[in-house]
Amino acid sequence: MNNFSKEVMHVGEMASGAALTVPVYRIKGDSDAPSVYIQANMHGAEVQGNAVIFQLLELLKNIDIKGNITLVPYANPVACNHKNGEYTLGRFDPITGVNWNRMYHFDESIIKPFVRDSIGKDDATIEANFKQLMIEKIEQKLEHNIFGLTTGQRIAYQLQRLAHQADLVLDLHTGPISSKHLYCPEYAQESAQYFDIPHTLLIPNEFGGALDEATFCPWWYLQEAFTELGIKFSISSKALNKESFTVELGSQEQIDLDVALDDAKSILAYLQYKGVIAAPEYQPQVMTRYGCYLKDYKAYYSPMGGMVDYLAEFGKPLAAGEPLARILRMDNYHFGTDDETENGGPLHYLSLDHEVLPILHFASASVNQGTELYKVFTNFFEL
């Protein structure tokens, strides 16, 4: 299988001098079909994506591959090896608190000059030049900074350099305790139908530091800048075809190789749709798919400290007034009938006054006042 290769990327160094490395697996396609970049485990506890990459590699051995495929498990070795107690403390740099998935780079100011220089060029040239420009900008950040880079930037930029080389980007994450859901750019809504994922968040053209945004926002800005000049440059066209997704595979702290096989097949259905592989046996399942705009994706914060019995099921619309959860407050237990309701008593039911679709909840029963209890779709609709 000489179209497969592996390299080891050096992304950092610990205090003892221990090198932090990331394995990069590459499969060369036999055509100029779209290329894809898939990474997993940027957040330390979100490990299921590694198993999905395993199953993808196993399945790809027997598939006709048209576009280049790059797969990067264990994308963030600092995060994935960082324990506190039994759990992996991996959503943020343990030293600075910065979310590992908010350190990618995009400087909007490159768009206008690039567009100016590109007028009159054909789409393929513009595409190649813009890819080149984004890679150069990242390499500049990596190599020319006298004050240095943070630990997370050094990791993120090296991954981003790989991602910019692809047309399609899949960043495999999980929620805390979570249903499967997909972050999808608004313009790529149609593609959401090809994943076996029942919940899709449609996200606008705003860069907040995540990998999906860092790879699709530049193209979207570019398209908009051309549009402003009355020039058609469609990143959704068959020829350009730029899409990025954050794929939330379910709950963190878990590896399940059987579920990972299903998730790998779901990704292959999307790659088949995009022409990256020629394997028509991979087709999306028929299912109800719900969508929600990012602005309508709400976090519900606990109105009190206590211990939570999470009640609402994921992916099932929850009517107004139905309980999301009940909170136990054993310090408020009372015996007399009169006192029963003092401080609300020991048991508190929490609900909202309009219908929502619960997507994920906090990973622990113990919460402070203000802990994010649930995230829910509001104003959701069928895709």
Added chain:
Amino acid sequence: MNNFSKEVMHVGEMASGAALTVPVYRIKGDSDAPSVYIQANMHGAEVQGNAVIFQLLELLKNIDIKGNITLVPYANPVACNHKNGEYTLGRFDPITGVNWNRMYHFDESIIKPFVRDSIGKDDATIEANFKQLMIEKIEQKLEHNIFGLTTGQRIAYQLQRLAHQADLVLDLHTGPISSKHLYCPEYAQESAQYFDIPHTLLIPNEFGGALDEATFCPWWYLQEAFTELGIKFSISSKALNKESFTVELGSQEQIDLDVALDDAKSILAYLQYKGVIAAPEYQPQVMTRYGCYLKDYKAYYSPMGGMVDYLAEFGKPLAAGEPLARILRMDNYHFGTDDETENGGPLHYLSLDHEVLPILHFASASVNQGTELYKVFTNFFEL
């Protein structure tokens, strides 16, 4: 309900001066039936016991209560409020690393002089005197120590002072991801039949710092010291009736009030058997109960770092050679057939060479070489 009362116990102070308090609920029995002490949540993440105490209080409202019952939820407010990332870092003091359930006190040297002084006294007097002595010793530790007490000792000793006043002690814990199981003194094996718990660990007379040991070992030592002198003093007799259990309610980081109701009923079946309550409707379920001596309760440490797909089910005997788990090592993925087995490849199945009964496993998929993966009964038997 004037036989119910509540007090708030002051167990510590934080850096800001914030007081750490623990609620103590008491129900007075109407006879000299055995008394019971029940606490929950000494380990921060092991919260389900609080829900069980809630359900016990609810059920006890309508039950004829013969012996005194003391219930203490949130036994350790330092641990139960200590988050790191989303999870509760609560098995050990975050400053010192000392396990919160290894700080109770017992000084074996009190036994011999006490026995010497007790010769010729009747069992009831001996019992009363010994209770008194244990309480005095704890109060001495609490109040007369010029160099002070550790944070954990101050909490543990105050709880122990309450526990020594009871005949029966139940310390409600959970495992990480775990089946229900019971730590039971060898001499109290018969009582294990009265809990709806399918797995019992029979523990010897060795004090290691836990609450169950701190409350039953002194009595057991006392019995043995009398026996050595040829004097019969049976702590298992109807009259004395000293027993302590650590009740492992399942998995940590979870509250489930419905399951808690079942667990409360299971405890009531035991209390009915002991005569603490007069409620014959509470009877143990018929089930296969397995036992295992503590020396045969084995921790299996991971032979490698990696990400674990836990396979073995709890409570189901696992034949020799059958896999406990498989470990994913995506850094070792190989494409060529020759390399396939280098470093064992990406997937490693772990098994043992004799039959075991899996009881619990680690809470996270990510493990270092040497992380405790599973705990299993070996040489187990039907009770």
Added chain:
Amino acid sequence: MNNFSKEVMHVGEMASGAALTVPVYRIKGDSDAPSVYIQANMHGAEVQGNAVIFQLLELLKNIDIKGNITLVPYANPVACNHKNGEYTLGRFDPITGVNWNRMYHFDESIIKPFVRDSIGKDDATIEANFKQLMIEKIEQKLEHNIFGLTTGQRIAYQLQRLAHQADLVLDLHTGPISSKHLYCPEYAQESAQYFDIPHTLLIPNEFGGALDEATFCPWWYLQEAFTELGIKFSISSKALNKESFTVELGSQEQIDLDVALDDAKSILAYLQYKGVIAAPEYQPQVMTRYGCYLKDYKAYYSPMGGMVDYLAEFGKPLAAGEPLARILRMDNYHFGTDDETENGGPLHYLSLDHEVLPILHFASASVNQGTELYKVFTNFFEL
């Protein structure tokens, strides 16, 4: 002393139900002199400000007080009680990673409508109305949000509600290992001369979520909006007098009551200058004070993992090429003369190619590649 009062503010609740409270000390001035709000310990490990508030209260007992003074030690009880190992993990919410001092609120969109409504009103009325508006906005955030507030927002907004009632705001912080330095709005540069602090950062009108910004930016925006309309509204005038500072008192994890007395006197010199107190004996010391614009305040990230011997002294200009630090890498020790320089050998000197003024450095000798080693003034100047 009936012009002194104390109240206890409830700012949150932990999982056990434990209330989080913050003490608020108030001293009533006997005139309409400017009022001041001083808080300490928003970041958990930055405790010296509490000692400064202690010394301020002691000194204020014997001072003629003209304007209202509010003092809030232990501003963030979650952070100040949160240990991991021996140290206080207190720069960010241990659950979410969000910096506790980036959660204050300011919505710029209130400015334009307010200015429109204020045309023709006198400065005193505008001032009173704007204070009122800011307080209302915060109260709305606190009280009318169906999805709730994060733990940190609930704390921050309650503090901010107090701060908005004052004209002058001092937020007492510390660095990791640090010299004393001051964050000062550019327009208030003159006031920096009144603190006994040798290093001043001049910060622009950009809201990033910190308390100082949340309290001076609204006024600055307001002034600018009036200026755009050609209306003079000077927040630096004697009448309005709006200033906010973050006062960095030195290093974290330390209380020194003697040094705190000096810092308290430095603050009194500023309050005397502003007319909050009538105590002319408090005057600033004569010293060289350096300034630097925020854009020129640079973090230097470690180019390698290793163990750091910090060499550069704080507050002393460091010439180009002079070492900031040397990094030990014992894994690279070599014996032969040939290998000596392989990987650079065991000792690495770090320097910059232009003059800087070192202000603070990282709190530990052990650093990863990318850890923030030093923060330095570049392009600094005498104030």
Added chain:
Amino acid sequence: MNNFSKEVMHVGEMASGAALTVPVYRIKGDSDAPSVYIQANMHGAEVQGNAVIFQLLELLKNIDIKGNITLVPYANPVACNHKNGEYTLGRFDPITGVNWNRMYHFDESIIKPFVRDSIGKDDATIEANFKQLMIEKIEQKLEHNIFGLTTGQRIAYQLQRLAHQADLVLDLHTGPISSKHLYCPEYAQESAQYFDIPHTLLIPNEFGGALDEATFCPWWYLQEAFTELGIKFSISSKALNKESFTVELGSQEQIDLDVALDDAKSILAYLQYKGVIAAPEYQPQVMTRYGCYLKDYKAYYSPMGGMVDYLAEFGKPLAAGEPLARILRMDNYHFGTDDETENGGPLHYLSLDHEVLPILHFASASVNQGTELYKVFTNFFEL
């Protein structure tokens, strides 16, 4: 310099598969003089020993070396790379809480059979056999355990295997904020005079899991077992010469290469005394050296929560009644003269009722009730 060599020891694996390695530096002596094993940084934050090993290696290049010297910096890469916030969380395994320096192995039951088999053999043979036995036992633990080893045991046993090959063992540690002090077996008290360390703890023959104990206790037990049989076998003799020390180099979280040079010279003075090197220029300094038996080394736990201004200086006898520290409790500040003493007011002075010698104190100003504030020598004496 062909008598120098380096190897890299593989001590563990992280979840990502990253290997944990430890560098081992060896210098061959040119005679059968005693051999020495020196390690540093078993506790993650205690880094100064690495710098001492650096300086030792530099100095040893120009010294005539008689006995074999093994030097192991970064002994525990898990601990030394584990950050939480800015600090290194390195006294215990972050997953289990077990102190990294309590995992070494010694099974006393090997002594009696060994002594029985050794009767009539000469000292050199006994020594060689016993070394061999200890190494075999460790290798058995490392290689023949179907249930595996903990992460810490795997590291500790590999280090211990190296240590057992030497006659003299130095384990380089630091305290939190600390004076230099030495843990010295009671029988080796004379050697304490050769280190430039003013405080020595004399420790008895009790194995608690630390490296020094794991290496000297077996020899001491052996000597005692022979003595019981009336056979002379002196481990303090010139021929056998078994000694182990834990060398506490000062405070954690710091590297100071200049101080490390002094410490290296102090160790060379000891090695010169023992004949490991022939470098008579290295001689101990003249200083007052205090001793204290381990049973008289007391930890003083904070009687209250609060913020500590540490007052007592290290190494200077503190008279009875003189303050160790004062604790600030700003939540207890009162204005009225009457209330002044309620709850003791805001400032609390802590002292003891007999003379002590302060050795170290806690690393942070913020303490809970029960935090270990100071460790002090009581009943100390001049050595």
